[in-house]
Amino acid sequence: MHRASYEALVAERLEREALELAAKRRDPLSPYAEAPAPFARRRFMLGSLAALGVGALPAPRASAQALGAAVHDVPSDPTKTPGYPLADESYGTRSQFETAVRRRFKTSTPLSSWTMTPLEDGMGVVTPSGLHFERSHAGTAVIDPAQHRLYVHGMVDEPRKYTMNDLKRFPSLSRLMFLECSGNGLTEWAKPTMATVQFTHGLTSTSEWTGVPLSAILNEAGLRPGAKWLLAEGGDAAMMTRSIPLAKAMQDCFLAYGQNGEALRPEQGYPLRLMVPGYEGNINIKWLRRIEVSDAPFMTREETSKYTDLFPDGKAVQFSLAMEAKSVITSPSGAMTLDGPGFREITGLAWSGRGAIRRVDVSTDGGRTWRRAALQAPVLPICHTRFRFPWQWDGREAVLQSRCVDDTGYVQPTLGQLIAVRGLNGPLGSVYHLNAIQSWHVTTDGKVTNVHDY
Amino acid sequence: MSTITERRFVARACLFAVALASIGADAFAREAAAKFGFGTRPSEAEIGRFFSPLPDGRGMPQGSGSVLEGKSVYQQQCASCHGEKLQGGIGDRLIGGRGTLVNADPRKAPIKTVESYWPYATTLFDYVKRAMPLTAPGSLTDDQVYALTAYILFEANIVADDVIMNAETLPKVVMPNVDGFMPDHRPEHFPPVAKTPHQSLGIVK
Structure with missing residues (x-):
């Protein structure tokens, strides 16, 4: 009761402050009368998106510019007046001046849709939990962890049922790991379509995940001879299901209940998610409620009619699960404008579902010459790896590219190489698993755009 | 029969140990052979509602x-x-x-x-x-x-x-496209090239 009234007070205060902020923006004498500099760039970015016919500009609202933040008065001199008081209980928010947000790809329904991480605003390798990309097939499930159960059955010696407390009694592990949707970049096969790296590459994110090894759970139930596959089922309205080879399940899969030091976010599968390191995002079943062990794959909708790669000869590849090595320059990237000739750090992310990144090369001339980029330690397997490359821009036209190699020796292909193998059979053809080298074109006036150059 | 089961168990235990060692949970690996016994056994009716x-x-x-x-x-x-x-x-x-x-x-x-x-x-x-x-x-x-x-x-x-x-x-029911699928053939191998040999499009905006 006390907690509820406190939260109501906080909500009321946030709403009041948002209204006050809106009023200040209309007041020409207020420091809020003009949008702060970061917003100007955002508008430009959105403008270029809109010009391409991608998505619609969100209606400008005062609260939209402070998503995930509490808005406070801004004193003219913060050394001359105390800041806002420390609350007895709180859950912190980011600065009201920060504007990076996930943006939804405008599918026909927001119940089956995806939102994309603003990679251009990212730092280091960890994605803030609130900016981790989402892909859900029937909305975000709301599940009371006290009521949630995980069932393990099928070809096992003894079926088991676990509460969340039961699962947390097992020895735990934590692992920094990327997740990438196999549809990441699906608009970019035939021609450059999206304006920003958020919309070309934003279906990949990295979190530190905490949970229990799946091998421990399967060991408890005891696998019967002949067991080869398992089905993972979500407790959402899609009851999303995928079949997973048992060898992979025993090798390194785990059941996560933690993300970046706290419980999973609802949209990441709270309270429990199957983690399948290095495999395409959708097989990392969210809201996990059931594991059924079998001798054959179940051939669910998501592994037959969806998430298969249709080649030009009419045959489709099935269970293409590993995410191949991929990299992208996140800054400078599409819709940015360089400040002028001189030093500019080129930075970006590289990752591989098959292991660790061994090296990243950067080209500023559209792939004619390559030079090695520095990798930020620690370089972890199946994890975003940050690369940096010092660049002296001479003010001339440039095409920026990055190319990674993972520790299996796999070299990230050009788009031309990839199309030579997979073909180009139109939208709904082989659209998944695009891991080609990305090109950003820099004009002499410093404007950066998404191009194909291969 | 029991030998096969036993071999399977050993194989499983080894897999399990390897998986754990790779994530650095050595202490856990030593205990892997024993079961923890957490959770409960669900009834047939509970399992029966799944499909x-x-x-x-x-x-x-x-x-x-x-x-x-x-x-x-x-x-x-x-x-x-x-x-x-x-x-x-x-x-x-x-x-x-x-x-x-x-x-x-x-x-x-x-x-x-x-x-x-x-x-x-x-x-x-x-x-x-x-x-x-x-x-x-x-x-x-x-x-x-x-x-x-x-x-x-x-x-x-x-x-x-x-x-x-x-x-x-x-x-x-035999679906028309029942033979339309093939297993994953990757990884594909791509040599690092300065430019793709088979085509040169220049910059496409």
């Missing part, structure tokens, strides 16, 4: 439905998203598209439907039962789902109009 049929028909529930019954359910529950003629709308197109999968034209989309693309009829039953209709999943009876399956497969010219779908008949 996930295999293509060979194992796991299909009881019940049955006809094309005519399915047409009625479709018009009430499905047509608003998938179209009166199953041609698609907010929801996927369900029929047609045979012959469009072979396609090397980047401007033309292959038409992937239940009729042209789905390899197993059991998948249709499973997906409708688990996830449809989008705003009221799980609201259809097994009879209704069998009937819908019959209706969609009839409209797809895969079964006759007098078919009765049930746990025996549905797995026997």
Whole structure:
């Protein structure tokens, strides 16, 4: 009761402050009368998106510019007046001046849709939990962890049922790991379509995940001879299901209940998610409620009619699960404008579902010459790896590219190489698993755009 | 028999140890042979409410439905998203598209439907039962789902109009694209090249 009234007070205060902020923006004498500099760039970015016919500009609202933040008065001199008081209980928010947000790809329904991480605003390798990309097939499930159960059955010696407390009694592990949707970049096969790296590459994110090894759970139930596959089922309205080879399940899969030091976010599968390191995002079943062990794959909708790669000869590849090595320059990237000739750090992310990144090369001339980029330690397997490359821009036209190699020796292909193998059979053809080298074109006036150059 | 089981157990234990060692949980690996015994054993009834049929028909529930019954359910529950003629709308197109999968034209989309693309009829039953209709999943009876399956497969010219779908008949339906899938062939190998040899497009904006 006390907690509820406190939260109501906080909500009321946030709403009041948002209204006050809106009023200040209309007041020409207020420091809020003009949008702060970061917003100007955002508008430009959105403008270029809109010009391409991608998505619609969100209606400008005062609260939209402070998503995930509490808005406070801004004193003219913060050394001359105390800041806002420390609350007895709180859950912190980011600065009201920060504007990076996930943006939804405008599918026909927001119940089956995806939102994309603003990679251009990212730092280091960890994605803030609130900016981790989402892909859900029937909305975000709301599940009371006290009521949630995980069932393990099928070809096992003894079926088991676990509460969340039961699962947390097992020895735990934590692992920094990327997740990438196999549809990441699906608009970019035939021609450059999206304006920003958020919309070309934003279906990949990295979190530190905490949970229990799946091998421990399967060991408890005891696998019967002949067991080869398992089905993972979500407790959402899609009851999303995928079949997973048992060898992979025993090798390194785990059941996560933690993300970046706290419980999973609802949209990441709270309270429990199957983690399948290095495999395409959708097989990392969210809201996990059931594991059924079998001798054959179940051939669910998501592994037959969806998430298969249709080649030009009419045959489709099935269970293409590993995410191949991929990299992208996140800054400078599409819709940015360089400040002028001189030093500019080129930075970006590289990752591989098959292991660790061994090296990243950067080209500023559209792939004619390559030079090695520095990798930020620690370089972890199946994890975003940050690369940096010092660049002296001479003010001339440039095409920026990055190319990674993972520790299996796999070299990230050009788009031309990839199309030579997979073909180009139109939208709904082989659209998944695009891991080609990305090109950003820099004009002499410093404007950066998404191009194909291969 | 017991030897095989024992070998399997040892193999499993080794796999388990390797997996744990790779994540650095050495202490846990030493305890792996012992079971923790957490959780409880669920009843048959609890397990029985789950479903996930295999293509060979194992796991299909009881019940049955006809094309005519399915047409009625479709018009009430499905047509608003998938179209009166199953041609698609907010929801996927369900029929047609045979012959469009072979396609090397980047401007033309292959038409992937239940009729042209789905390899197993059991998948249709499973997906409708688990996830449809989008705003009221799980609201259809097994009879209704069998009937819908019959209706969609009839409209797809895969079964006759007098078919009765049930746990025996549905797995026997041979879908047109049953042989259309192949296992993953990757990793592909790409030599690092300065420029792709087979084409030079220049910059495409």
